[in-house]
Each structure stands twice: as structure tokens, then as C-alpha cells.
Amino acid sequence: MSHLQRFAWGLLVAIALPSMGCTTQAPPSESEVIAVVESFYAAIKKGDTAAAMSVIAPDAVFLESGRLETRAEYEANHLPADIEFESQVNGKRGPMRVTFDGDTAWVIATTDYNGTFDGGPVSFVSAQLVVLTRDDGSWRIRTIHWSSRRT
Numbered sequence: 001m002s003h004l005q006r007f008a009w010g011l012l013v014a015i016a017l018p019s020m021g022c023t024t025q026a027p028p029s030e031s032e033v034i035a036v037v038e039s040f041y042a043a044i045k046k047g048d049t050a051a052a053m054s055v056i057a058p059d060a061v062f063l064e065s066g067r068l069e070t071r072a073e074y075e076a077n078h079l080p081a082d083i084e085f086e087s088q089v090n091g092k093r094g095p096m097r098v099t100f101d102g103d104t105a106w107v108i109a110t111t112d113y114n115g116t117f118d119g120g121p122v123s124f125v126s127a128q129l130v131v132l133t134r135d136d137g138s139w140r141i142r143t144i145h146w147s148s149r150r151t
Contacts, residue, residue: 026137028100028102028103028105028134030098030100032139033098033105033107033132033139034096034098034107036055036132036139036140036141037096037107037109037130037132037141039051039055040052040055040056040130040141041093044079044082044083044086045086045087047083047086047087049075049079049080049083052079053071053075053079055139055140055141056071056074056140056141057071057133057140057141057142058071059071059142060074060140060141060142060143060144061142061143062074062078062143062144062145062146063143063144063145063146064078064145064146064147085117088115088116088117088118089113089114089115089116089117089122090113090114090115091111091112091113091126092111092112093109093110093111094109094110094111094112095109096108096109097109103133103134103135104131104132104133104134105131105132105133105134105139106129106130106131106132107128107129107130107131107132108127108128108129109127109128109130110125110126110127110128111125111126111128112125112151113125113126114151123150123151124148124149124150124151125148125149125151126146126147126148127146127147127148127149128144128145128146129143129144129145130143130144131143131144
């Protein structure tokens with residue numbers, strides 16, 4: 001095979017592969033992952049259940065206070081309480097640290113909460129671990145683990 005034939009063959013493969021669905025995904029983007037996590041928390045703050053759940057994977061699991069909740073359990077039981085809490089108390093989130101392993105990302109952050117909830121004082125730090133996976137170019141939350149300590 002001549003150099004020209006090899007070049008033509010390589011060019012044909014380079015043109016044909018993307019149209020056959022053989023493209024590689026872009027490298028993971030820290031800003032994309034942070035945007036998904038921030039959109040989840042912003043939706044809770046606004047009281048928008050549909051928007052909050054739109055970034056949650058169907059098989060997601062939530063962990064808090066020694067309990068495990070499925071996606072459906074979180075949406076039915078815990079999310080309304082989170083929305084009520086966020087409607088009364090403001091939190092100050094620290095910087096998010098993002099780590100990648102292929103199409104998996106985990107985000108670690110803390111949020112300082114101070115204020116009043118249902119007439120009582122609130123003062124604690126919440127630590128969050130959010131694990132996301134990327135499927136077909138979209139990041140989805142697979143699990144969130146919350147823990148807290150009084151300040």
C-alpha cells in the first residue's frame with residue numbers, strides 16, 4: 001500500500017468513525033460537575049422538586065444520620081423537609097473539591113448553617129460527599145452522603 005493509499009484510508013476511518021457512534025467523550029469538566037451539584041442545591045432552595053430530582057440517577061441512594069434512602073424515598077420523605085429547612089435557613093457553602101476517575105466524579109464540600117428553623121436556633125456544619133457518573137455526556141448524581149456537627 002502506498003503512502004497516499006494509507007493516508008486516504010486513515011482519512012476515511014477518521015471521517016467514518018464519528019458517524020458510526022465511535023466518538024470518545026470529552027475529558028471530564030470540573031465546572032460541569034459543580035454546575036450539576038449547584039443546580040441540585042439551588043432547586044431545593046427554590047422549592048423546585050422537579051428540578052432537584054432531574055439531576056438524580058434512577059438508582060441513586062442517599063445517606064444521612066445512619067439511614068439509607070432510595071431515590072423514591074428521598075423524593076417522598078426527605079426532600080420536602082430539605083426544602084422546608086432551606087426556605088428558613090441560609091447556608092454558606094465552602095469551595096467544592098472535585099476528583100475524577102474516568103466517568104465518575106466525587107465532590108466534597110461543607111456548608112455552615114446559622115439561623116432559626118421552626119423558631120429554634122440552628123448552628124451546625126454539614127459535610128457533603130456527592131458522587132456523580134457521566135452517561136451519554138450527562139452527569140447525574142448517584143449518591144449523596146450528608147453528615148453534620150454542631151458549631
